[in-house]
Amino acid sequence: MATVLKKIAPQTVADDYRHGFHDPENYVFKSAKGLTREIVERISEMKDEPDWMRAFRLKAYEIFQAKPMPAWGDTKLLSEIDLSDIHYFVRSTEETERSWDDVPADIKRTFDRLGIPEAERKFLSGVSAQYESEVVYHSVRKDLDEMGVIFCDMDTAVKEHPAIVQKYLATVIPPGDNKFASLNSAVWSGGSFVYIPKGVEVKMPLQAYFRINTENMGQFERTLIIAGEGSKVHYIEGCTAPKFSSNSLHSAVVELIAMEGSSIRYTTIQNWYRNIFNLVTKRAVAYKNATVEWVDGNIGSRLTMKYPAIYLMGEGARGEILSMAFAGEGQHQDAGAKVIHAAPNTTSMVTNKSVSAHGGKTTYRGLVEIFPGAVGAKTRVRCDALIMDEESASDTKPTMKIHEQRSTVEHEASVSKIGEEQLFYAMSRGLSEADATAMIVNGFFDFFVKELPMEYAVELNRLVKMEMEGAVG
Amino acid sequence: MANSATAVARLHEIAPGTTLRVVAGEDEILLCNVDGTIYAIEDICTHDGAPLDQGELEGCRIVCPRHGANFDVRTGEALTLPAILPLPTFAVRVEDEAIYIDR
Numbered sequence: 001m002a003t004v005l006k007k008i009a010p011q012t013v014a015d016d017y018r019h020g021f022h023d024p025e026n027y028v029f030k031s032a033k034g035l036t037r038e039i040v041e042r043i044s045e046m047k048d049e050p051d052w053m054r055a056f057r058l059k060a061y062e063i064f065q066a067k068p069m070p071a072w073g074d075t076k077l078l079s080e081i082d083l084s085d086i087h088y089f090v091r092s093t094e095e096t097e098r099s100w101d102d103v104p105a106d107i108k109r110t111f112d113r114l115g116i117p118e119a120e121r122k123f124l125s126g127v128s129a130q131y132e133s134e135v136v137y138h139s140v141r142k143d144l145d146e147m148g149v150i151f152c153d154m155d156t157a158v159k160e161h162p163a164i165v166q167k168y169l170a171t172v173i174p175p176g177d178n179k180f181a182s183l184n185s186a187v188w189s190g191g192s193f194v195y196i197p198k199g200v201e202v203k204m205p206l207q208a209y210f211r212i213n214t215e216n217m218g219q220f221e222r223t224l225i226i227a228g229e230g231s232k233v234h235y236i237e238g239c240t241a242p243k244f245s246s247n248s249l250h251s252a253v254v255e256l257i258a259m260e261g262s263s264i265r266y267t268t269i270q271n272w273y274r275n276i277f278n279l280v281t282k283r284a285v286a287y288k289n290a291t292v293e294w295v296d297g298n299i300g301s302r303l304t305m306k307y308p309a310i311y312l313m314g315e316g317a318r319g320e321i322l323s324m325a326f327a328g329e330g331q332h333q334d335a336g337a338k339v340i341h342a343a344p345n346t347t348s349m350v351t352n353k354s355v356s357a358h359g360g361k362t363t364y365r366g367l368v369e370i371f372p373g374a375v376g377a378k379t380r381v382r383c384d385a386l387i388m389d390e391e392s393a394s395d396t397k398p399t400m401k402i403h404e405q406r407s408t409v410e411h412e413a414s415v416s417k418i419g420e421e422q423l424f425y426a427m428s429r430g431l432s433e434a435d436a437t438a439m440i441v442n443g444f445f446d447f448f449v450k451e452l453p454m455e456y457a458v459e460l461n462r463l464v465k466m467e468m469e470g471a472v473g
Numbered sequence: 474m475a476n477s478a479t480a481v482a483r484l485h486e487i488a489p490g491t492t493l494r495v496v497a498g499e500d501e502i503l504l505c506n507v508d509g510t511i512y513a514i515e516d517i518c519t520h521d522g523a524p525l526d527q528g529e530l531e532g533c534r535i536v537c538p539r540h541g542a543n544f545d546v547r548t549g550e551a552l553t554l555p556a557i558l559p560l561p562t563f564a565v566r567v568e569d570e571a572i573y574i575d576r
Contacts, residue, residue, distance in 0.1 A: 063541070170553065171552070171553045171554070172553070172554050173554070174536070174540070174541030174542065174543060174553045174554070174555075175541055176536060176537070176538070176539070176540055176541020176542075177540050177541045177555065178540070181541075182541075283554065285554065311554060311557065313557070340557070342557045371557065371558070
């Protein structure tokens with residue numbers, strides 16, 4: 001990430017292009033703990049939002065209050081969340097007052113080991129308000145503008161592109177979908193809005209970094225990506241270095257819409273600090289001959305519940321979900337994938353690989369559903385779990401609902417520990433047990449790592465190695 | 474088939490902006506009053522197979538209370554995920570304040 005940004009020549013920030021940046025005349029604000037109707041109204045007021053968005057938030061608030069906590073999943077960990085003890089809205093400059101001294105020592109150590117540059121460290125730990133990506137951001141923005149691409153934060157999109165936003169927002173994930181979708185719908189702040197016009201192929205990946213600032217430190221981001229017919233885009237968010245946040249509940253909502261013949265790839269590497277509950281709803285719709293790919297990496301957080309989904313709605317649509325999870329001490333990665341085949345000749349592939357070590361727990365929760373009439377649908381699911389030691393655990397809970405006989409369904413799953421022979425072989429070649437183990441685990445995750453841009457891949461490999469040593473916080 | 478001779482409900486039982494669940498023969502039907510016009514949809518969400526009657530009617534849209542799917546009550550069309558398939562609809566006839574389902 002840092003290497004990519006350095007390669008792009010800085011440009012003078014002479015144009016007064018403030019697209020995507022929050023208003024500098026803001027003031028410090030931190031909402032009182034808990035959520036009330038007044039707080040939701042205040043959020044909308046402070047963002048100076050149009051009435052339709054205020055109404056959307058308030059409606060979602062009602063739904064949130066009415067819904068119970070999930071009765072499935074890791075209910076023990078979920079019961080640790082005290083919804084009345086959370087600040088649901090924190091305005092930017094408040095965050096910048098965190099001093100470098102407050103950043104946990106283990107995070108600083110990880111930065112050292114991963115070789116993260118100083119400026120990036122300060123940004124990731126919330127110490128600095130805005131990353132130097134501002135400069136990079138401007139040059140990238142010009143190229144995008146010329147192509148007619150819209151890429152800005154969601155707050156801006158609501159004001160500057162209300163027609164498109166109103167047309168598509170919440171059509172993929174309505175507020176009533178689940179308790180955390182309704183929470184996000186009520187208090188969302190930040191997140192990206194991307195619109196790619198017909199036929200445009202965006203060659204460089206769009207990175208969330210390019211428009212992030214501390215207000216959007218990721219607590220309740222709302223992202224909406226619309227790819228016009230025949231267009232192509234790759235969006236990347238997150239990073240391998242641990243993201244520190246004083247907010248313990250993160251609940252993002254991501255909606256993707258891939259129009260006919262278009263292609264969207266969405267890559268996430270999540271490495272939230274270990275105190276965070278990360279409950280995310282991500283869903284895509286793929287129309288005729290469109291492709292959606294979720295590349296989803298889960299390394300951090302205390303509990304992550306996330307099941308990227310693809311609804312294949314048009315003939316010939318294709319979906320692929322590559323997901324990896326690493327659960328270390330005290331962590332539970334409850335991840336998976338959902339694919340719904342609602343049209344003929346659609347194809348999907350789900351590959352999920354997880355490693356649990358030092359007492360961590362991974363769960364795969366997946367759904368493949370083939371609707372009647374989805375003739376010629378083909379799906380393949382593969383889940384592999386690696387359990388490193390006796391304290392760790394892994395569960396696989398795949399569900400398949402097949403309502404169309406003229407379809408092909410494959411599923412395979414495996415659970416294993418590292419092969420003694422593999423380890424012996426590597427060690428006999430001079431590697432220490434730690435290095436050999438790291439190498440084998442990195443090999444296990446290779447299917448995922450090779451899909452990432454180089455800088456992420458290198459950092460991820462290093463991070464996996466550190467995690468295996470149990471040396472990382 | 475002959476029009477049904479028994480009214481399933483009376484107009485005054487469904488205020489504009491509200492719904493009423495009725496059973497007609499073997500069909501579970503939700504009557505929806507959109508600004509004075511009565512529409513009838515099958516009261517089974519095509520997403521999870523459970524009733525819609527506890528959902529809110531917002532204009533011409535019924536919102537499923539469990540997962541938020543929106544349907545257009547005039548046509549049965551699924552307007553948002555997680556619903557994909559449309560709801561079956563029924564022809565409605567109102568005579569002398571009585572509501573009949575025509576098949």
